[in-house]
Amino acid sequence: MKYGILRYPHQNTRYFDATKHLLVGELTVIANALNITIENDNYEVINGVELYCFEMPPIDEMVLKALHQISSNFILFEILGDMLRPLNTTKTSYFKEDLSSILKYSGKTNEDFTAMMINVGIFSSDFAKNFNQPLNILDPMCGRGTTLYQGLIMGYNVSGVEINSKDCEEIDKYMKRYLKYHKYKHEASHQTIIINKQKKGIKYTIETADTAENYKNKNRRIVQFASGNTLDVNDYYKKDSFHVIATDIPYGVQHSGTSKSQPIDMTKLLESAALAWHRVLKKGGTVVIAYNNFTLKHESLQAIFEKTGYKVLREAPYDGFEHWVEQAVNRDIFIAKK
Ligand SMILES: C[S@@+](CC[C@H](N)C(=O)[O-])C[C@H]1O[C@@H](n2cnc3c(N)ncnc32)[C@H](O)[C@@H]1O
Structure with missing residues (x-):
């Protein structure tokens, strides 16, 4: 399956630029820990929206929770052609951000x-x-x-x-x-x-x-x-x-x-x-x-x-x-x- 992450639009533009590679590092650490293979990962612009796209086996509930926890993950999408399906319904935090x-x-x-x-x-x-x-x-x-x-x-x-x-x-x-x-x-x-x-x-x-x-x-x-x-x-x-x-x-x-x-x-x-x-x-x-x-x-x-x-x-x-x-x-x- 193909997924994409839209990064948080950080006020600090320097930090926003840095999250481009920090996100890759953070996701890789998480994927390695959960024994998930990520393939064909790259930044892509889909209908004017830049997403960090990657392929991985269909996401189960535990992996979804882990991906929601990624610090610069604003919205996680499932990608079907040029259709983006947001997967944020279960994104919660214990205390308010x-x-x-x-x-x-x-x-x-x-x-x-x-x-x-x-x-x-x-x-x-x-x-x-x-x-x-x-x-x-x-x-x-x-x-x-x-x-x-x-x-x-x-x-x-x-x-x-x-x-x-x-x-x-x-x-x-x-x-x-x-x-x-x-x-x-x-x-x-x-x-x-x-x-x-x-x-x-x-x-x-x-x-x-x-x-x-x-x-x-x-x-x-x-x-x-x-x-x-x-x-x-x-x-x-x-x-x-x-x-x-x-x-x-x-x-x-x-x-x-x-x-x-x-x-x-x-x-x-x-x-x-x-x-x-x-x-x-x-x-x-x-x-x-x-x-x-x-x-x-x-x-x-x-x-x-x-x-x-x-x-x-x-x-x-x-x-x-x-x-x-x-x-x-x-x-x-x-x-x-x-
Ligand atoms: C970069 S600041 C941490 C800022 C913190 N993360 C925040 O957002 O408020 C480093 C801190 O280390 C503290 N510090 C320096 N030496 C220390 C020591 N020996 N024991 C405990 N704290 C120390 C400083 O007082 C300072 O508050």
Whole structure:
């Protein structure tokens, strides 16, 4: 059968251009994980509409769900000659998509790109076939929470660590306001974490669900985030907790309005972080890191993660995610498996 994907008409035209190849990479990772052979894939213009077209065996319900989850998939069509039949009737998300899109702030990671990182992580892990289960996703440098929001939209349990305590306060305030406004049932709490009599950061927990019935039946999702250092991730979360770690690390570029602190030596930080993250990641789980390849090289990341015992994924399609963001940022993703 022949299918075609119309990409989301992204406001950021640079990113929209990049989704042309990012979509191919993301779909290939998903198809490989689900043992689906894709043939004759190409961009085609059909009656004035540009679609990424491909052939694959007739899509069953599980594959359809996986394709719906592709971050730049706006509409999936079945193609019969020049007739396009949309297959979006079953396209749903666990939480409304505006949870992450309404927030605008300097240094925010593009939410569609974040969804792509989560997908690449899940479908490259040993848990790919459980992608429609409430897997546990961690962003160990979560900023003001895009990965948390995006993961929740996709129906996952989401956790974070962020060194800037103000960001965690913002996430807490925003989540509570959002859930209250949209009448999602929820329960929020926070506690100060004390390890060996030493005061660590604050850990926030919010339990919620897509419907009141699911909430009542305890079929909930958990949103957790801790204000603290990523190197202390083991103080906040249990060993072997997460199926995927996905994070957008600092780019070594100062954005106006952000803190005036010294740029971080990422290589040094990651040498210790790789080990701390390894402990909280499940075996077969993956780490996906977005990085600026003007300031950090894949080879350095590879050396750090291999030394810590991860298997680095670099062969195609994993070599197809590099894209231009701005003059000082050329972004790529690094993927490694425990
Ligand atoms: C690129 S930003 C992440 C932005 C986030 N994805 C968002 O959309 O809000 C990187 C984040 O890493 C945080 N960070 C840097 N060093 C850290 C550390 N040692 N532990 C925890 N977080 C850290 C920074 O404070 C910053 O918020």
